[in-house]
Amino acid sequence: MNIDFQIGWNAISSYRRLAYTAWHAIAEFIDNSTQSYINNHDALAAAYEAEGKTLDIGIVYNRDNDTFSIADNAMGMDLDDLITALRVGIPPANPHGRSKYGLGMKTAACWIGDKWTVRTTKLGEPVEYSVTVDVRKIEAGNGELEVKPRDAPADKHYTVLEITALNKPWQTRTLGKIRKYLESMYRKDFEDLGLVLRWQSQELGWEGFEGQLLKNRKGEPYYQEFSFDVDGRAVTGWGGILEKGSRTNAGFSMLQNKRVIRGWPDAWRPYAIYGDARNDLINQRLVGEIHLDGFDVSHTKDDILWGNDQESDVETKLKASLGHLISEARQFRKRDIKLDGGPSDGDVDKAVSAFQEELQSDEMIEQIEFEDIPDSEALKMSSQHLAEQVVAREKPSISAKLGRFMINVYLVYDLSPNDPYVVLETASAEDVTIIVNFSHPYVRTQIEGEEGVLNYLRQCIYDAVAEAKARSINRPMEPDTIKLFKDQLLRVPFQILEGEYRAQSGEQDGE
Structure with missing residues (x-):
C-alpha cells in the first residue's frame, strides 16, 4: 500500500521560528537579486549602459510603520519565474549559485512578517505582476494566491518585496549590526558586480583588512595566498597578519560563490590554528578569507555543513599552508605593546594650546557660570x-x-x-x-x-x-x-x- 507524503498548510507557521538573524534573513533577498544579475549579466549590462546605472538594491526598515521593503533593478521575473519563486522547495535552474534550495525568499519573508507582497517586471516583458502572501490565511488552509497583472514598459526591470505585520521590532543595536554584516557579506560584489547596496538610504561599502597588514623591513605586507583540495573540492583564499592586533578583526571569513557565509564581525577561528577562545597573538593578528565553493551550506546560509572529516582536513591543510604566517604572528614585537609610550612633547604642547582656547571660550564661561541646577x-x-x-x-x-x-x-x-x-x-x-x-x-x-x-x-x-x-x-x-x-x-x-x-x-x- 502506498501513501502520499503531504505537508500541511500550517507548516508555513514554523518559518517564523527558524534560526535566522535579521542580517541573514535579509541576505536571502539580496542573494536572489545578485544571482539574477549574474544569470542575466549580458542583457543587464546593456540595459545598465543605456540607463547609466548599475545593479542597485535598496532596503528600508520602518519600525514606526511596521514595514520592511527591498527593491532591486535586476532582471525581474515573468509569470513562470514568479510561480517558481513562490513554490516551496523547488530548486532554481542554477542550483550551484547563491539561491540553492528554493526556500530562501519564502522562509525569510515569513520569518520577518506575516504578510508580504511581490511586485516584479522582467526586462523585455510589458507586464508587471504582483502577488500577496498572507501567512495567517495559508495557515488556515487558504493557499490560493491571486496574481495581478498590469501593463508596464518593456524596458523596465525590477523586483520589489514589501513585508508588513512584522513579527518583532528590530532595536537600534540590531540595525547597526545589520549594516556591519551586510557590508561584510557582500564585500566582493561591491567591486566585482559594481553593486550599489543601500541600507536605510545609506550606501554600504567595504574597506577590508588588506590595507591593515603588518609589513616587513622591505615594506612588503605579511600576506599569503593558498590553494588546496579537500574531498575533491577546491579551497582557496589568503591569510595575513594585522599590524594592529584586534580580536574583533582577526579570524577567517568563509565565502561561497563570493558571498560571505560566516565572517567579520563573527569570523571563523579553526581550532587547529586559534585554539580554544584564547586571547593570544594568533587570535589578535591572524586574518584572512577562505573560499569554500562546493561544500554544503546551512539552510539559513550562515555556516558550512561539514561532512565526514572535511572540517579537520581543511584546518590541517590551512595550518600547513600558512605555517610561516602563523609562526610570524606568534612572534612578540616590542611595538605591539608599548609600556614606555605616551604622547610626544609636541603633541602635549598642541593639546595644551587647544585646551587653553577651549577653557577661555565664551561657551565654557557660560557653562561654569550656569547655576540653575535641578534638585538632586x-x-x-x-x-x-x-x-x-x-x-x-x-x-x-x-x-x-x-x-x-x-x-x-x-x-x-x-x-x-x-x-x-x-x-x-x-x-x-x-x-x-x-x-x-x-x-x-x-x-x-x-x-x-x-x-x-x-x-x-x-x-x-x-x-x-x-x-x-x-x-x-x-x-x-x-x-x-x-x-x-x-x-x-x-x-x-x-x-x-x-x-x-x-x-x-x-x-x-x-x-
Missing part, C-alpha cells in the same frame, strides 16, 4: 526613569562580574543629545547599570576611530564604576574617594599590557 532628587528620578526605559527595550552591550559588582553597560544611540553623557543606576549595592549616550555632542564631534571609542568608554564606565563603588561604602561619598577609585581603574589597561608583555617575553625565552 529630581536628577535621581530622571536618571532612574531613563534607565528603566533603556533596560526595558535594549540588551546590554557589555556585561561583567567585577568582584561583588554585576556591571551591565548599555550603549544607546537614540537618546537625546541633551541627555547626560553617562547614567548610573544601582538597583542594589551590587547591581550596577551604566548607560552611555552615543548621541551626546561630545561623541558626535570629538570621538573618532576604535581607540577614540575605547578611551571614551573607559572614561564613562570608570566614572560610573568609581561612583558606584564609592556609594557602596558606609561613609560619606567624598569627591576625593571617587577620584581615588577611578585612579585605580585607569591603571588597569597598563597592568594588562604589563602582564601580556611578561607572558610573551616568557614564551619567547622558552622557545
